[in-house]
Amino acid sequence: MVRRGTVFSHAAFRYVDVMISAIVAAALVWFAVTVLNASGQRADPGVTVIMGGVGVAILGVALIVLVLVHAPRPGRRTRHRGGANAGRA
DSSP: TTTTTTTTTTTHHHHHHHHHHHHHHHHHHHHHHHHHHTTOOOOOTTHHHHHHHHHHHHHHHHHHHHHHHSSTTTTOOOOOOOOOTOOOO
């Protein structure tokens, strides 16, 4: 794993993918509950808006986890050698 430049094995990333999927599933269930609750909240729609905001926050957690897992690490060598400074000494 040191030669690959990573701390986690590929098997560990499968568990992270399961956790991301579970967070997204929880957000979808929360949105379903929000839709079902919206019909009874016609006099006070603020509750529905707050519940929708909580659902968006749950999806935000899933996005943060996804970005942190797939973000390039600082100091890690990549195969790409081109770029703006290619060929300069």
